[in-house]
Amino acid sequence: MGKFLLRRAGQALIVILGVAAIVLVLEHLTPGSPARAILGQRATPGAIAAFNRENGLDHSLPVQYVDFLGRLLRGNLGYSYRLNESVGSLVVHEVPNDLILVGLGLVFALAIALPLGIMQAVRRDSWFDRAATGVAFALYSMPAYWLALLLVAALAISAHVFPPEAGQSTATAGILRDPGGLVLPVLTLTLVNVAWFSRYMRSAAIDTLAADYVRLARAKGLPERLVLSRHVLRNSLLSVVTLVGLSVPMLLTAGLVVEYVFNVPGVGLSYYTAAVNADYPVMLGVTVVVGLATVLGSLLADISYAALDPRVRRD
Amino acid sequence: MAEGARLGQEDAARLGDPALLARRGLVWRLARQRDAVAGLVLILLLLVFCFIGPLLHPTDQLHTNLAITNLAPNGAHLLGTDGSGYDLLGRLMVGGRVTLEIALAVAVLATAFGVVWGAVAGFAGGWLDAVMMRVVDTLLALPAVFVLIYLATVVQPTVPLLILTISLLSWLGPARLIRGETLSLRVREYVAAARSMGAGRTHLIARHIIPNAIGTIVVNATFQVADAIILLATLSFLGFGLAPPAASWGATLSAGVNHLLDGYWWEVYPAGVLIMVTVIAFNMLGDGLRSALDTRLHER
Numbered sequence: 001m002g003k004f005l006l007r008r009a010g011q012a013l014i015v016i017l018g019v020a021a022i023v024l025v026l027e028h029l030t031p032g033s034p035a036r037a038i039l040g041q042r043a044t045p046g047a048i049a050a051f052n053r054e055n056g057l058d059h060s061l062p063v064q065y066v067d068f069l070g071r072l073l074r075g076n077l078g079y080s081y082r083l084n085e086s087v088g089s090l091v092v093h094e095v096p097n098d099l100i101l102v103g104l105g106l107v108f109a110l111a112i113a114l115p116l117g118i119m120q121a122v123r124r125d126s127w128f129d130r131a132a133t134g135v136a137f138a139l140y141s142m143p144a145y146w147l148a149l150l151l152v153a154a155l156a157i158s159a160h161v162f163p164p165e166a167g168q169s170t171a172t173a174g175i176l177r178d179p180g181g182l183v184l185p186v187l188t189l190t191l192v193n194v195a196w197f198s199r200y201m202r203s204a205a206i207d208t209l210a211a212d213y214v215r216l217a218r219a220k221g222l223p224e225r226l227v228l229s230r231h232v233l234r235n236s237l238l239s240v241v242t243l244v245g246l247s248v249p250m251l252l253t254a255g256l257v258v259e260y261v262f263n264v265p266g267v268g269l270s271y272y273t274a275a276v277n278a279d280y281p282v283m284l285g286v287t288v289v290v291g292l293a294t295v296l297g298s299l300l301a302d303i304s305y306a307a308l309d310p311r312v313r314r315d
Numbered sequence: 316m317a318e319g320a321r322l323g324q325e326d327a328a329r330l331g332d333p334a335l336l337a338r339r340g341l342v343w344r345l346a347r348q349r350d351a352v353a354g355l356v357l358i359l360l361l362l363v364f365c366f367i368g369p370l371l372h373p374t375d376q377l378h379t380n381l382a383i384t385n386l387a388p389n390g391a392h393l394l395g396t397d398g399s400g401y402d403l404l405g406r407l408m409v410g411g412r413v414t415l416e417i418a419l420a421v422a423v424l425a426t427a428f429g430v431v432w433g434a435v436a437g438f439a440g441g442w443l444d445a446v447m448m449r450v451v452d453t454l455l456a457l458p459a460v461f462v463l464i465y466l467a468t469v470v471q472p473t474v475p476l477l478i479l480t481i482s483l484l485s486w487l488g489p490a491r492l493i494r495g496e497t498l499s500l501r502v503r504e505y506v507a508a509a510r511s512m513g514a515g516r517t518h519l520i521a522r523h524i525i526p527n528a529i530g531t532i533v534v535n536a537t538f539q540v541a542d543a544i545i546l547l548a549t550l551s552f553l554g555f556g557l558a559p560p561a562a563s564w565g566a567t568l569s570a571g572v573n574h575l576l577d578g579y580w581w582e583v584y585p586a587g588v589l590i591m592v593t594v595i596a597f598n599m600l601g602d603g604l605r606s607a608l609d610t611r612l613h614e615r
Contacts, residue, residue: 142590
């Protein structure tokens with residue numbers, strides 16, 4: 001177990017170093033130069049040289065890379081001259097909204113997809129299974145924004161049930177101030193995730209149902225209800241851990257799209273706004289955060305899987 | 316098929332003619348997959364719509380015409396016109412052509428590169444495998460939409476550029492998949508036999524590993540097309556796709572959304588439905604192919 005954790009953490013560290021290298025490359029791709037992207041087209045050569053000196057951009061690339069890692073370690077994600085705010089404080093201010101939005105979408109989706117997948121597996125190939133598979137398949141094939149638009153058209157424009165926009169409070173976790181505005185964004189994310197998760201849960205449950213310990217439990221005469229709750233559900237929870245950990249990029253992408261459609265003040269929308277305004281420091285800082293979240297997600301998935309499943313620990 | 320002929324073929328296949336088994340088996344099993352057939356038919360219809368459609372229904376998709384903006388569907392414009400006066404039916408055809416061209420090119424490029432990368436990594440093992448897979452992990456850590464938006468702010472996307480950048484972010488899945496396949500294939504007897512006869516690495520990968528993973532490769536490539544279409548449509552929807560006046564489904568939808576409150580349904584729903592149907596078609600074909608190729612599933 002210890003060896004496994006160590007090796008896995010080492011891999012994650014290498015990947016984080018790689019992500020930092022890519023972000024540095026992206027920074028140097030900015031039109032003209034990073035200095036020109038920030039100071040503008042009419043910046044004087046003197047101003048550019050001063051900016052480069054101040055930000056260490058006159059050093060060689062390897063030195064810049066080490067500098068960059070050092071800044072990241074100190075929690076310095078860069079500074080947005082456009083917003084006159086450090087990217088770190090922007091992210092810290094907006095991440096609670098993302099966590100609420102994406103978290104709710106995730107929790108609701110699991111609450112639906114987990115029992116749904118097990119029920120589909122139990123009644124495999126029944127009309128119920130086929131219908132659920134069909135719906136999940138259609139949802140899976142829809143871009144998130146198209147689903148969001150359909151929901152807005154149906155529930156906000158035709159029937160004025162929910163507002164088409166999230167709450168706009170600037171307070172930390174401000175979207176909670178207007179719960180009505182949360183309904184459609186969370187519903188969109190929930191449906192997107194259910195489509196994604198239920199296929200996986202169904203096949204995981206089919207595998208579990210065929211496992212020896214389930215057959216043994218049935219042979220012992222355990223009531224089907226207990227077989228499902230004690231053995232199938234619990235073991236399916238194991239695969240949920242992996243699934244959620246590996247879904248971070250998908251969750252963040254869907255989050256960006258949903259934040260754009262519903263104007264949710266979150267990191268995804270900030271990324272979009274920064275792209276429209278060519279605010280490179282924000283884009284680069286958010287990219288680092290997104291990369292870290294993905295790496296941590298898959299690392300946590302592996303660690304918790306090993307912690308929960310004794311079979312993984314043994315080898 | 317006559318019973319006698321079928322028995323004869325069955326015997327030949329059982330006697331171990333792998334080519335016959337593969338050839339007869341695949342077409343037969345694919346034809347039995349209703350989903351795959353439906354997906355294939357849909358794809359053919361879409362290809363006709365996007366590539367032959369503009370010849371039967373030629374429209375000007377370059378010059379705006381402010382005299383005929385936001386017209387409801389009528390005799391001259393079967394799906395109406397958009398906010399710039401473009402004929403929407405024609406625009407969806409042209410937009411679909413670009414979408415399919417890019418998505419198919421991405422699927423081919425990303426699959427080819429990913430297959431070679433994965434096969435080499437899985438076959439080599441050791442430190443080379445470790446380094447190659449960390450490269451894959453690193454690129455996977457950055458969600459494609461974020462990176463593509465960033466790149467779009469640096470360079471105005473063009474068709475070749477989109478093919479290149481989306482491919483650069485899409486080969487990771489196939490690479491992982493094929494590495495896994497290679498790990499299990501490289502210990503098979505026929506690979507060991509070929510190696511003992513002095514076959515080199517390139518020969519083993521090109522002649523034994525990749526051909527035997529071809530099922531996995533083709534299924535994955537089909538899903539790649541679907542994923543690329545969603546990615547492209549998402550980029551255009553957010554405004555980071557091809558620059559106007561180039562047509563794309565995502566951009567049409569995005570522009571139409573501004574008129575959702577005006578009730579101009581024709582500017583929103585046809586584009587959205589087309590994206591969805593196209594993605595469904597490729598996913599159905601992929602699912603069907605997977606079932607048809609998964610012999611274990613059929614022997615059971």
